[in-house]
Structure formats: C-alpha cells, structure tokens
Amino acid sequence: MSKLTVVVPAYNESEGLREFHARLAAVLDQLDLETEVLYVDDGSRDDTFAIMRALRESDPRVSTLKLSRNFGKELALTAGLDYVDADAAVVIDADLQDPPELIPTFVQHWREGYDVVYGTRASRAGETGFKKFTASGFYRVMGRLSSTPIPRDTGDFRLLSRRALDALKQVRERQRFMKGLFTWVGFRQLSVVYHRDPRYAGETKWNYWKLWNFAIEGITSFSGAPLKLATYFGLLTAIVAFLFGLWVLAKALWLGDPVRGYPSLMVVVLFLGGAQLMALGVIGEYLGRLYVESKQRPLYLIDEYRPAG
Missing domain, CATH: 3.90.550.10 (Spore Coat Polysaccharide Biosynthesis Protein SpsA; Chain A)
Structure with missing residues (x-):
C-alpha cells in the first residue's frame, strides 16, 4: 500500500x-x-x-x-x-x-x-x-x-x-x-x-x-533581472549625462555661460549619487547571498x- x-x-x-x-x-x-x-x-x-x-x-x-x-x-x-x-x-x-x-x-x-x-x-x-x-x-x-x-x-x-x-x-x-x-x-x-x-x-x-x-x-x-536593471539604468544615466555635457559645452562655446547653476549641479550630483548607491545595494544583495552560501x-x-x- x-x-x-x-x-x-x-x-x-x-x-x-x-x-x-x-x-x-x-x-x-x-x-x-x-x-x-x-x-x-x-x-x-x-x-x-x-x-x-x-x-x-x-x-x-x-x-x-x-x-x-x-x-x-x-x-x-x-x-x-x-x-x-x-x-x-x-x-x-x-x-x-x-x-x-x-x-x-x-x-x-x-x-x-x-x-x-x-x-x-x-x-x-x-x-x-x-x-x-x-x-x-x-x-x-x-x-x-x-x-x-x-x-x-x-x-x-x-x-x-x-x-x-x-x-x-x-x-x-x-x-x-x-x-x-x-x-x-x-x-x-x-x-x-x-x-x-x-x-x-x-x-x-x-x-x-x-x-x-x-x-x-x-x-x-x-x-538576475535587478542586476540587469541596474546596468541599464546606469547606461541610460551615462547617456543622458553625456548628452547634457555636450549641450553645456556647445552653449558655452556659442553663447557664453557665466558661472552659475549651483542648484542644478546639486540636483545632478545627488541624483547620480543616489543611482550609484542603489546599484551598489542591488549588487550587495547578491554578494550577501554568495557569502552565506560560501560558508557552507x-x-x-x-x-x-x-x-x-
């Protein structure tokens, strides 16, 4: 039975x-x-x-x-x-x-x-x-x-x-x-x-x-999607930053640009810092699991x- x-x-x-x-x-x-x-x-x-x-x-x-x-x-x-x-x-x-x-x-x-x-x-x-x-x-x-x-x-x-x-x-x-x-x-x-x-x-x-x-x-x-999302988000951020940099350079060469923009600079710095910390946190989650597994x-x-x- x-x-x-x-x-x-x-x-x-x-x-x-x-x-x-x-x-x-x-x-x-x-x-x-x-x-x-x-x-x-x-x-x-x-x-x-x-x-x-x-x-x-x-x-x-x-x-x-x-x-x-x-x-x-x-x-x-x-x-x-x-x-x-x-x-x-x-x-x-x-x-x-x-x-x-x-x-x-x-x-x-x-x-x-x-x-x-x-x-x-x-x-x-x-x-x-x-x-x-x-x-x-x-x-x-x-x-x-x-x-x-x-x-x-x-x-x-x-x-x-x-x-x-x-x-x-x-x-x-x-x-x-x-x-x-x-x-x-x-x-x-x-x-x-x-x-x-x-x-x-x-x-x-x-x-x-x-x-x-x-x-x-x-x-x-x-x-592994969170890791891929962090990669794609980082890539997108880099592209936007590069395009923004080209725009600032072109504006300075053609129109001139007095020293200003502290608020926008802080926004960019804080945004990029937050994005980096988020990506590091995602990586840390996976590394933490590898660490636990390695102790056997x-x-x-x-x-x-x-x-x-």
Whole structure:
C-alpha cells in the first residue's frame, strides 16, 4: 500500500493546533492508503511542541521534529521534507487557512500521474486589501522577472511525489524560496483552485517587513533581472549625462555661460549619487547571498526527532 506523509511546519501555533489535527485526522481516516503526519516545530516560544508531543501520544500516525532554534519557515519546511520516507508528501500550514479537506483531491491527481499538485488561491479571506494587492503584485512581478514560471497566487500547500521529493533534496542552497524551488524541479504539475479561509486562531507571523524581505529573497533567488536593471539604468544615466555635457559645452562655446547653476549641479550630483548607491545595494544583495552560501553551514539543526508509533 502506498504511503502519504503530511508535513506541517509550525511556529507558535498552540492555539489552533488541536483543531487543525482534528480536521486533518478526519480527512486521513477517509484515505485508502497508509498515512503519517510529521509536525515540525520551528523553535516555537509557546507550548506548540508540547501539544505536538501530546498529539503523538494520542495518534500513532504522528511523528514530531523539533529544530534547535527558529530557522524560519523555508528551512523548517526543508527539514520536514528531508525526513519524509513515503511515496508522496503533502505540505500544509497549521493555521487552517488551507483546508485539509482538499488533500483527497490532491491524492486523486497524484494517482493520475501528476508529480506536483498545488493549490491556487481564488480568494484570500481574512486579509487586508493592501496585503492582497501587494501579494498579487509580487506574484506578477515574479512572473515577469523569473526565468522559472512560478504560478500566481500559490503558496506552499501542495502534494509532491517521491521523485519530486528526491529532486528537491538535491537542491541544498541556503537562501531558499520554496515556492520557486517547487516549480523549478519540474515534472508534471497541476493546479487546484480553492478559496483560502482566515486563520482559525492566533496572529500571522508575517508582518510587512518580513514580507518585503521575503519578496527580495524570492526575486534575487530566481532572477538576475535587478542586476540587469541596474546596468541599464546606469547606461541610460551615462547617456543622458553625456548628452547634457555636450549641450553645456556647445552653449558655452556659442553663447557664453557665466558661472552659475549651483542648484542644478546639486540636483545632478545627488541624483547620480543616489543611482550609484542603489546599484551598489542591488549588487550587495547578491554578494550577501554568495557569502552565506560560501560558508557552507548546515541548513538546520535538529533538537529532537520522534517517529510515529
């Protein structure tokens, strides 16, 4: 019989974890295959891991994995997928925004031969209009800039086949944008449209600053376009400056030009200085990622792992 593992990364999700497991267990009871739930605690500061342990004691399908500290969701998710030994894995968050009831549909398409079945959000309940707008804009910018076509309005909620998991394990980069990596591995992929619910309990861990940094992570991980844009912008600025210089020289030779123009000079100097600093900042983002990769630190460290049963 085939085996399915549900990977659930969590950080400070104690308020809704029991309800999440109740709904997930009801779904798994309906599947005609062997199932396991792997809870990954990403260094939570509340009693999330204690609840995970209690769920393991009450349900023999549950296994628990605790990281040594908070490494972030991308690495917590990587750790969970590394420990999967099943024929397929489903990734889902513990906040109940993604409905566990959609898992049987994922499994059905997997049995039809698809290696990656991902959920695409038709709506995002419980989120502000500004967040919806920025999220939509991010996915569309990524679609324009990235050479890897990343599906729009798609999160981590998905099913991965065994060969997709094996392919993903070969990618050990430290600056990870999992939504892009899921697409990068290729194979047969299929979208399932669903309506995303609001959080069941607790508050989101993603404030706008973290989302901004996450967007930069995604763009720099899957596109060199910012470097090209900095190059093109610098070239355009140089051309404009050269033409302006020719105009000033011609005006001085033909018409004469008294010493003046301090305000315009300051504007030009500040503009060019700002453009240079912006270009250096873009280059610095990429150099910083190369520096992190060059240190070759482990992606994560495990504090405790307890298998199911």
